[in-house]
Amino acid sequence: MSMTMHVDIVSAESEIYSGTVEAVFAPAAEGELGIMPRHAPLLTQLAPGEVRVRMPGGEEEFYFVSGGMIEIQPHTVTVLADIAVRAKSLDEAAARQAKERAEQAMKDRLSDGEYALAEAELAQAAAQLQTIRRLRQRQGRR
Amino acid sequence: MASGKEIRTQIGSVKNTQKITRAMEMVAASKMRKAQDRMVASRPYADKMRTVISHLAHAHAEYKHSYLADREVKRVGMIIVSSDRGLCGGLNTNEFKVALQTVKEWRDRNVEVDACLIGQKSAGFFKRIGVNIVSQTTHLGDAPGLQDLIGAVKVMLEAFDEGKIDRLYIVFNEFVNTMMQKPTVEQLLPIRAGELDPELKHHWDYLYEPDAEQVLEQLLMRYVESLVYQSVVENIACEQAARMVAMKAASDNAGSLIEELQLAYNKARQAAITQELSEIVAGAAAV
Numbered sequence: 001m002s003m004t005m006h007v008d009i010v011s012a013e014s015e016i017y018s019g020t021v022e023a024v025f026a027p028a029a030e031g032e033l034g035i036m037p038r039h040a041p042l043l044t045q046l047a048p049g050e051v052r053v054r055m056p057g058g059e060e061e062f063y064f065v066s067g068g069m070i071e072i073q074p075h076t077v078t079v080l081a082d083i084a085v086r087a088k089s090l091d092e093a094a095a096r097q098a099k100e101r102a103e104q105a106m107k108d109r110l111s112d113g114e115y116a117l118a119e120a121e122l123a124q125a126a127a128q129l130q131t132i133r134r135l136r137q138r139q140g141r142r
Numbered sequence: 143m144a145s146g147k148e149i150r151t152q153i154g155s156v157k158n159t160q161k162i163t164r165a166m167e168m169v170a171a172s173k174m175r176k177a178q179d180r181m182v183a184s185r186p187y188a189d190k191m192r193t194v195i196s197h198l199a200h201a202h203a204e205y206k207h208s209y210l211a212d213r214e215v216k217r218v219g220m221i222i223v224s225s226d227r228g229l230c231g232g233l234n235t236n237e238f239k240v241a242l243q244t245v246k247e248w249r250d251r252n253v254e255v256d257a258c259l260i261g262q263k264s265a266g267f268f269k270r271i272g273v274n275i276v277s278q279t280t281h282l283g284d285a286p287g288l289q290d291l292i293g294a295v296k297v298m299l300e301a302f303d304e305g306k307i308d309r310l311y312i313v314f315n316e317f318v319n320t321m322m323q324k325p326t327v328e329q330l331l332p333i334r335a336g337e338l339d340p341e342l343k344h345h346w347d348y349l350y351e352p353d354a355e356q357v358l359e360q361l362l363m364r365y366v367e368s369l370v371y372q373s374v375v376e377n378i379a380c381e382q383a384a385r386m387v388a389m390k391a392a393s394d395n396a397g398s399l400i401e402e403l404q405l406a407y408n409k410a411r412q413a414a415i416t417q418e419l420s421e422i423v424a425g426a427a428a429v
Binding site: 008010011012013015028029030040041043045069073078080 | 183186190191193194197201288348349350351357360371
């Protein structure tokens with residue numbers, strides 16, 4: 001039997017996923033993390049991007065997170081996402097619009113605070129779009 | 143005894159009041175359901191956050207964040223969550239009693255209290271009491287966002303960072319069920335380690351990326367924010383539940399009042415008729 005661990009993905013608004021998985025892939029601030037059972041305890045920040053969980057059957061599921069924290073214990077992983085959504089319910093048009101809006105805002109030369117806000121928004125939108133694109137590819141392959 | 147007309151107008155006004163309280167009861171009931179949903183939805187996050195923090199408190203970390211270290215108490219901060227509106231029974235009053243008791247306990251030990259007030263009702267009450275108010279937020283509405291609270295909470299966190307306060311409490315109503323709300327005082331800072339998970343008893347520490355200070359700063363900030371948010375959401379559910387119960391009691395009272403008045407009215411009417419009759423009879427006899 002292959003080893004498994006427990007994963008909880010929660011966002012401030014609701015619980016997104018809770019269950020037993022083989023591996024978790026998460027976009028940490030320092031680069032993509034692949035977590036297998038019995039990983040050393042780790043605490044880090046998440047960048048906007050997709051969290052991927054691989055279930056015991058080999059099936060994979062995607063969740064979009066717009067940042068947050070991840071805590072890893074040898075047999076449990078907890079993703080504390082700021083906003084997490086099932087990748088399937090992501091809206092491509094909305095993401096593209098958000099990206100354009102953020103780029104426009106950055107072009108318009110804003111004050112420091114607004115600039116940082118726009119930058120964060122842009123990173124989020126870009127990550128959302130990428131998640132959607134990857135989801136598309138995978139569906140196309142099947 | 144009041145005349146028939148007077149009683150009739152009185153009945154009319156009580157009926158009008160009853161209509162209002164009944165409407166308020168129904169509004170509160172539907173709002174309560176929504177508030178409860180919100181409360182339940184945000185609970186997993188707060189619970190998971192608590193678990194992570196309790197792990198963290200047991201880690202043998204090289205870097206000790208100030209939020210985790212107990213220090214001598216010279217001044218305490220309190221975040222007091224209340225409703226914006228009244229007409230919700232003894233909800234706020236009971237909570238303030240508990241809050242005042244805590245304030246008194248600290249004052250007896252010569253420790254002053256700084257308060258951060260959330261909600262109109264606490265703002266009004268504590269202004270009169272003479273507690274030192276550092277920040278306040280009112281008019282949050284039924285579905286407050288985290289961003290509405292961050293400002294007020296930040297003031298307290300900064301005060302803690304600068305050593306102006308050495309302990310931070312939050313006072314709110316805990317939602318037990320529709321009929322019961324429990325005023326609760328919880329210690330936010332420094333964070334207290336909960337029950338120790340037997341699996342984690344050995345000597346260990348997290349790896350931190352990029353570095354411990356930055357990660358902990360962000361995590362602990364979020365922890366406090368999520369707890370405050372959870373308390374506010376819970377308090378709103380309590381407010382609606384308490385209002386529903388209070389308004390139901392008011393409607394019932396109005397009902398029994400109307401019954402009593404109706405009885406008095408009937409009596410008065412009959413007395414008047416009897417009197418009129420006897421006057422007519424007496425008049426006829428005199429002729």
